[in-house]
Amino acid sequence: MRSIQKQLPQFTAVGIRPVAISVDTPEQSRALSQSAGYTFTFLSDSKLEAITRYDLVHKGQGENGGDISRPAEFLVDARGIVRWRMLTENYWVRARPEQVLEAAKALQ
Amino acid sequence: MRKLNWPIWLGLLVSFFAFFSYPFIFVNWATTRDFPWANFILFAIAEVLIVIGVKRAFAPGRRVFSKILGAIGALISGLVLVGFILVVFVAARQLPPSTNAPQVGQKAPAFTLIDINNKQVSLSDLLSQPIPSDRAEMVSTARPSKGVLLIFYRGYW
Known part of the structure; x- marks a missing residue:
């Protein structure tokens, strides 16, 4: 999340909107966003609707x-x-922003 | 003669640091996160200290107590290393297979969830609305969305 936030201008530049999804409640995500300084979208899926569909x-x-x-x-x-x-x-191993940005370049 | 067997204690301390520095420090950078080589270097330093300490503990003239302490120190630092390997390489791989997760080329399943302001947001909203620039007041710099990066994460509860 930290690395996504750091690379946010690069994501915006290629037209990609990062969206974080977890079972956390909106209140928990708001607290996390505020304390960590995250400005991209956080969505709450406490009923595991999207998580199940994926x-x-x-x-x-x-x-x-x-x-x-x-x-x-x-x-x-x-x-x-x-x-x-x-x-x-x-x-412990997550996607690196560079990998995503590389893939994002192929999008029209 | 009571002489502190410092390599044992320092070795133990470095062992614990090698363990806890992964989730709390080194996980923050991709290069030290994807493979915990920095932690293995710390463990190597710890084990060298432990070996020196054990040699001292079992040197002629040392008391039995010092031998026992040395052996316990070596055992604990060994267990910390085994625990680290279990946590990072075994427990972390216990993930569901997700065989029905959408593949590349497939349509991403639709969803509507709530954001941190309790506002409903759908995948199609995210794909169609322009992306605001970092400075929200500069509406003219908003860019058309070319796509969305969905980041599913475990959550902090």
Whole structure:
């Protein structure tokens, strides 16, 4: 998230809007955005609607054994087509902004 | 003669630092996050100190107590290293297979979620609305959206 925020001008320059999605409530995300200085969009999916539709549910990993999202990134073009994705095999390893920016250059 | 076996204690301290510096420090940079080489260097330093400490502990003339302490120190630092490997390379790979996640070339499933201001936002809104520049007041600099990067993350609860 920090690296996305740092590269936000580069994302904006290529017309890509980063959007973070998790089971966190809007209040929790607002607190995170304020304390960490994140200015891009954070969406709350506490009922796991989108997370289920994208088949990313990680069962029993959340607070009190609740379900959460596994880490994943999707680059979606203006027509709604997935153009690049990363489903990490190790949750410490995430997409680097450079990888996404490289993929974003191919979008029209 | 009571002489502090400092390499053991320092080695233990470095072991714990090697463990906790990954989630709290080194995870912040992609180069030290994707492979925890910085932490392995710290563990290597810790183990060298431990080996020196154990040698001192078992040197002739040292008390039995010092040998026991040396052995316990070596054991704990070894367990910290094993724990680190389990956390970073084994536990972190226990992820669902996500075989039905949208593939490249497929349509991204639609959704409507709420943002931090409790406002409903759909994927089509995100794709159609121009992206505001960092300085929100400069509306003229808003750019048409070419796409959206969806970042699903575990959350901080």
